[in-house]
Amino acid sequence: MTAQKALSHIRVLDLSRVLAGPWCSQNLADLGADVIKIERPGAGDDTRAWGPPYARDADGNDTTEAAYYLAANRGKRSVTMDIASAEGQALLRELVKHCDVVLENYKVGQLKRYGLDYDSLKAIKPDLVYCSVTGFGQDGPYAHRAGYDFLIQGMGGLMSVTGERDDLPGGGPQKAGVALTDLMTGMYATIAILAALTQRDRDGGGQYIDMALLDVQVAMLANMGSNYLNSGKPPKRWGNAHPNIVPYQTFACSDGYIIVATGNDGQYQKFVEVGGRGDLALHERYATNPLRVKNRDELVPLLAAMVQAHSRDFWIDQLEAVGVPCGPINNLDDVYKNPQVLARELVMEVPHPTAGTVKLVRSPMRMSGAPSDDAATMPPPLLGQHTDEVLRDLLGHSDADITTLRHKGIL
Known part of the structure; x- marks a missing residue:
């Protein structure tokens, strides 16, 4: 008997886009959850257009799938749906009844206008776990500001301790080479969702999770934050040196x-x-x-x-x-030729509808109680690839219903 992955009993309705939210839902998909990614008809996740580079087909020609998008969306099913329309909102509420988790990163208050906020959805799914990811959280003077990783790295102090010393050539603040705050927010959101699901198993109730990029950035300063709180002195940049150890x-x-x-x-x-x-x-x-x-x-x-x-x-x-x-x-x-990276098989190839195959980085989560062979992992989906499948198989809509919704621009 083949072991099931840890979250194979969980379904996630993913309304997020770009990186922090999709990174969280990709983690959940890697752990076996059925992740349904809701995207705008005709456009989809912003990162689909964040190229070049793009995945290439067997002849070396670019597909429409940007490499950025591929990095954060494996293992999901894509459904296109206009949630700004009344019919799209009704469809989404139907889907919520079949889901355990809703993940979203809309501006504060935007989904409430559509009747898709936590209070509205928990009325139809009382044990729902609902996670909102924003730049600054649901309250406070900055709550309605848009939050971007680069800005938060600066505002949250990371750039004050990253970069060469001010008194050396090239000195000054630097951002991290990847969107570190987005990625860490996705990781914290994953942990919070798993904790909420565990609590639901105990008491049967759902809950709301408020994740903010700024909160995460301040928290992840770790020893640097602690150094300041206990000394009152803001730490400075040391470049590639260490403030407390030489060399x-x-x-x-x-x-x-x-x-x-x-x-x-x-x-x-x-x-x-x-x-x-x-x-x-x-x-x-x-x-x-x-x-x-x-x-x-x-x-x-x-x-x-x-x-x-x-x-x-x-x-x-x-x-x-x-x-x-x-x-x-x-x-x-050098990294992808490193013998340890090769031995750990960190790169995997999965079939792809337009590229033939795409190379992805394997999840670093290795669990003895779950299948270790990820060869069957679903590739990052094409825009709307699973719309008919989900509406037909999960919600019971007929092909005629789906065709009508598509002609109205709802799908």
Whole structure:
């Protein structure tokens, strides 16, 4: 008997688009949930048009599926529906009766105008778990503002601790290379939904989840936030260095860059001995980490010159041999050729209606009680690919009904 995935008994009605919400619903789909993605007729999720690059067919020609969209929408079914219309709203309310979770990221109050807010829907589905994702939450002076990842990274403090030191060339604030706040909000939303479903299993009730990008960004500052709250001093940017450990940073080799992360004095001693500078191990100004932190401005240039004298492979081979944490700074070509990435089979190919196959990154959630073979994972759906299937099989609409709704522009 084949084991079922953990959430194979859960159905999610996904009204979200772009990244934070879709990242959450993709997690739920990876765990086995039936995710029904509601999209605007003729347009769909904004990210469908966020290309190039696009998925390519067997002849190397671009399809209409942007790579950005593919990253966050596998395992879902796409249904087109005009929820601004009365008939579309009625259809959505029909669907809600068959779903456990509603996920949305509309502006505060917008779905209430359509009668699709939590209070309206829980009247027809009392045990509904309803999760709203917004920039700033459902209350407070910024509640009605639009929230975008880049803005929240700045407003929420992440950019104040990200980037090169202000007193060094290239210094200044930097955003993360991916939409980190969106992704973390999607992760927190996933956790909150799973917790709400677990509580529903105990008491039979649903609940409302209010997820805000700004809340998530402030929370994920972690030790930096705690440092400020307990010292009263805003932390500054350190670039690729560490405020509390030296050396714990990038260094330029003769042919590239490496990361060296010496977490204790013993590792530091081995590092400088490999580089032929054992004299720096017992130096009165560098012998302990507190001394190295205090005197970093004079020590780091000495270490930089030492590292520059040898190749990247030399340092990685020699430091790994003596147990000093180190590693390369890979581009994505390097990443996907990395033997560990290959061994973990992090890239999978799934059949696709227009591209033939598409390459996707496998979910990192590996569970012994669920199937480990994701070969049958559904690819990110084409716009409206499952509209007829869902309306016919789940809601019992006839083909004639569906044709009529489509002619009216509802689907």
